[in-house]
Amino acid sequence: MAIRLRSMADRMETAILFGVFALLLVLGAPVAFAIACAALATVISLGLPPAVVIQQVAAGFGKVSLLAIPLFIFTGELMLRGGMSEKLIALASSLVGHLRGGLGQVTVVSSTLFGGVSGSALADVSAIGSTVIPQMQKRGFSKDYAVDVTISAALVALLLPPSHNLILYAAVAGGGISIADLFAAGIIPALMLAAAIMVAAYVLARRRGYPTEVFPGWRAVATRLAAALPGLLLVFVIFGGIRAGVFTAVESGAVAVLYALMVTAVVFRSLSWAEFQKAAMHAARASGVVLFVIGAAGAFGWLMAYLQIPAAAVEFLSSLTDERHVVLLLIIATLLALGTFMDLAPMIIICTPIFLPLARAFEIAPLHFGVILVLAAGIGLITPPVGSVLFVGSAIGGISIAEAMRSIWPFYLAAVVVLLLVAFVPALSLWLPGVWR
């Protein structure tokens, strides 16, 4: 096997970089610090000044395009505290509550609608889950079902604007990838994922004999649609604004915050000053945690490039096979495995420079690859027994991971099937951007 690193010394530094990282991670250190300290140890052993790492951390989140991330997180917080998620759940409930699995289906549709607003799987699980999981339990659904349907539905959010994951991917992939195109590329896969999870929820609900809700009539649907409309429009404001070139992705973040403020504080008067303060503080902390790991991963990525690891990885994987589908399967298997113990942001930052050149070498379009990467890394978040969204969902539902694992598999399988379809049928992600270009 032809892994040719520059020298024995480089191979040694590569071992330090990944070894220290893995060791710290296993010992329970937060991912961001494990990444940063691994980079620091490697730089010191290379004989470079430690300031290089700090410079790279600063450069890692000092990119203009990343300004969108805290703004999108802030938007999600405002919509959540301004009561938008309840309105969307009410709408979803009137639309699909009467299907088999009732509230389970409501959760999936709510996550798809709210996903567009929050853009984060964790925000989704906390927002939708804390409302729907207790309700489901009250109406005879078992806890594991309630938790599993919620956490798998939350993955839909990762692919819809204002998901910051696609923005991060565009930033790491380095120019040439339009964020508007990426957002468009995610839409069909997101809808497919929602549909697949609804089917899984249906099948499981049928087998377990779960109840349905009563259809409240079209008039109720219309009333709830009217109430939820301002929230739903947010997605169109962001997406339409970027698509039409009215504003950049970064500016769309600021516009989205101002829009969310207008809807919640002025139109519905459902956001108090105290809640606004909480929203801003929570958003600042949440985005701080995300951006910090982005900065640390930036230093890690810089070292990987310095040690020529991406090139070695391309060479290694190309030496295994020259069959495009096999390479794609290898990439997906690696991403799913890594995704189980990594957060999304470091996954995107560390895996993009390794796998994107490989994807390019095998003529997989960067847009297509971006959707595969985010979807696969997202599925990692619910992979038992370690996915982080699985943890949060179980905590909200008050059950152990072992209990949550009892019914995760139909949902997991549904998500993996969608991933494989998206991976092997490029048109699913490339058709829409082509049409709207």
Add this chain to the structure above:
Amino acid sequence: MSTPDQHAKPLDTLARLVALVAAASLCAMVLILGWQVFGRYVLNASPGWTEPIALTLMSLSALSGAALGVRQETHFSFPTLLESLPAPARRTLKTLSRLLACAFGGALAYYGGTLMLDSWDVPLAGAPVPEGLSFAGLLVGGSLIAIFAIERAVLGDPPAEHG
């Protein structure tokens, strides 16, 4: 197990202040980037200072937020092995990882501070402020990370959060 009473009071005040600064920086970013759009369409002039200033604010807001994340221990970690260990070993490893965070926070503050001083005389591209200002977040955030990490190492797990 620690209770809120065991929390050092001055650090509560500091954390509150940091949260306010981080939140205010975030709001300022919204206004500045909103002004950029307004400037382009209404005033017919795109201000050049908006993005570099917004980036400087983001660095301050993000690193302060990350420091609060250290205090509340909301940074993403992979707890599988840790959870399966007996309590004394778990405590030791947690203390170790808090000290690690403290060390990295210190490095961030020290080298960030050096970068800040070195580039203080250079103007920031696009805005009439020193370039060094864009590294101020590293100094402030790094110091806060170190302080809050020590707090956790000494006092143990953070109290549960409300709201």
